[in-house]
Amino acid sequence: MTKPVPTRGRPFASDQDKREKLLDTATLLFSSQGISATTVAAVARQAGVTPAMVHYYFKNRDQLIEAVVDERVSLFIHSIWDPITGDQPPQEMILGIVDRMISTTEKMPWMPALWVREVLSDGGQLRERMVRRVPFGKVALFAESIARSQKAGDINPALEPSLIFVSVIGLTMLPLAMARTLKDKPLLPIMHKVALMDKGVLARHIKSLLLHGLAAPDTADTNE
Amino acid sequence: MTKPVPTRGRPFASDQDKREKLLDTATLLFSSQGISATTVAAVARQAGVTPAMVHYYFKNRDQLIEAVVDERVSLFIHSIWDPITGDQPPQEMILGIVDRMISTTEKMPWMPALWVREVLSDGGQLRERMVRRVPFGKVALFAESIARSQKAGDINPALEPSLIFVSVIGLTMLPLAMARTLKDKPLLPIMHKVALMDKGVLARHIKSLLLHGLAAPDTADTNE
Numbered sequence: 001m002t003k004p005v006p007t008r009g010r011p012f013a014s015d016q017d018k019r020e021k022l023l024d025t026a027t028l029l030f031s032s033q034g035i036s037a038t039t040v041a042a043v044a045r046q047a048g049v050t051p052a053m054v055h056y057y058f059k060n061r062d063q064l065i066e067a068v069v070d071e072r073v074s075l076f077i078h079s080i081w082d083p084i085t086g087d088q089p090p091q092e093m094i095l096g097i098v099d100r101m102i103s104t105t106e107k108m109p110w111m112p113a114l115w116v117r118e119v120l121s122d123g124g125q126l127r128e129r130m131v132r133r134v135p136f137g138k139v140a141l142f143a144e145s146i147a148r149s150q151k152a153g154d155i156n157p158a159l160e161p162s163l164i165f166v167s168v169i170g171l172t173m174l175p176l177a178m179a180r181t182l183k184d185k186p187l188l189p190i191m192h193k194v195a196l197m198d199k200g201v202l203a204r205h206i207k208s209l210l211l212h213g214l215a216a217p218d219t220a221d222t223n224e
Numbered sequence: 225m226t227k228p229v230p231t232r233g234r235p236f237a238s239d240q241d242k243r244e245k246l247l248d249t250a251t252l253l254f255s256s257q258g259i260s261a262t263t264v265a266a267v268a269r270q271a272g273v274t275p276a277m278v279h280y281y282f283k284n285r286d287q288l289i290e291a292v293v294d295e296r297v298s299l300f301i302h303s304i305w306d307p308i309t310g311d312q313p314p315q316e317m318i319l320g321i322v323d324r325m326i327s328t329t330e331k332m333p334w335m336p337a338l339w340v341r342e343v344l345s346d347g348g349q350l351r352e353r354m355v356r357r358v359p360f361g362k363v364a365l366f367a368e369s370i371a372r373s374q375k376a377g378d379i380n381p382a383l384e385p386s387l388i389f390v391s392v393i394g395l396t397m398l399p400l401a402m403a404r405t406l407k408d409k410p411l412l413p414i415m416h417k418v419a420l421m422d423k424g425v426l427a428r429h430i431k432s433l434l435l436h437g438l439a440a441p442d443t444a445d446t447n448e
Binding site: 031032171201202205208215217 | 384
């Protein structure tokens with residue numbers, strides 16, 4: 001194994017590439033085995049460098065985790081929230097979030113498992129770090145737009161505004177997490193189908209459920 | 225600490241109580257800190273008995289985990305699926321599952337976190353054990369009932385039948401998991417509201433979303 005010797009001070013040409021590779025390696029390990037189970041030594045071994053090399057780029061383990069959040073996880077959060085202006089009709093705004101969660105996960109396939117393990121789980125190590133990156137202004141625009149549309153009679157008034165984004169996460173991130181984790185060993189026929197599911201089928205199902213629920217279109221208003 | 229000395233062979237009167245207490249203790253620790261992080265010694269310490277006492281009732285760690293699944297987790301699965309006959313209208317069947325997930329979680333508040341950590345997560349230790357307990361006959365009745373109703377025009381034909389139960393889990397278990405884990409430290413105002421949410425509000429939101437989606441009742445069939 002050749003060990004590159006970084007110059008002090010000014011990084012040489014491929015330094016940025018090496019740093020990116022270490023970030024990718026850490027992100028994948030954090031997602032697949034959990035942050036607490038992933039040492040700096042394991043990241044180094046997986047990337048084929050020495051632990052000293054990881055410390056050269058990220059000083060310590062905490063800074064490595066922060067860099068994964070700032071330069072990987074934050075891209076996911078931004079891709080979801082940045083297009084929200086509060087001016088779109090709420091249906092369009094909500095379905096857009098579903099589309100972006102699915103398409104961004106194609107580019108960041110490690111995200112749903114990382115989210116389940118490190119944000120949703122008790123003691124997840126990214127929960128507070130992620131919350132510090134949430135664009136509260138966008139969240140407020142989202143909530144106000146829903147509330148306005150409910151008052152105007154354009155959105156089902158029986159829905160609880162503060163739960164709508166939670167419902168979108170549950171409908172979208174959960175099957176994405178199941179598809180990823182079950183791809184290698186499907187356990188139920190139904191799960192196998194979810195695992196192999198074309199993302200277009202998943203998007204159509206979620207969006208139609210969000211728009212109309214179980215109600216058949218022709219009888220939607222007399223179906224309760 | 226007084227150490228009860230169990231008689232060999234025939235258990236004495238309070239044996240069953242002691243065994244139940246150990247099962248409860250193990251279930252809570254598995255839910256709050258994860259199965260792999262929970263040793264037999266930790267269960268014993270938390271219950272105020274010796275590790276030998278745990279081994280007396282459960283032989284080994286694997287048998288303790290199996291007992292938690294058989295005598296605790298399985299009760300949850302049964303409460304969800306047992307009432308499914310395939311004869312109910314599918315809306316009623318689906319909303320019944322939501323109600324039972326919420327009400328059973330009131331009695332088993334450790335369930336959502338255990339599900340996130342040990343079933344949904346990569347490497348979760350209960351995934352295969354839970355799948356072995358799934359009542360496949362009931363699952364088949366559920367799927368057939370949905371497919372029949374879609375053909376008859378009673379259920380939104382754009383929905384993917386194999387994803388409907390996944391959607392119900394995402395809509396229901398996710399906020400229950402968030403409510404539990406966020407109760408002690410709410411991080412976002414919106415999450416605080418979820419955490420403190422009355423279970424009746426949660427049930428109404430989920431059921432209305434499942435029945436009608438975002439569509440306001442009067443315009444439900446012209447809203448796309």
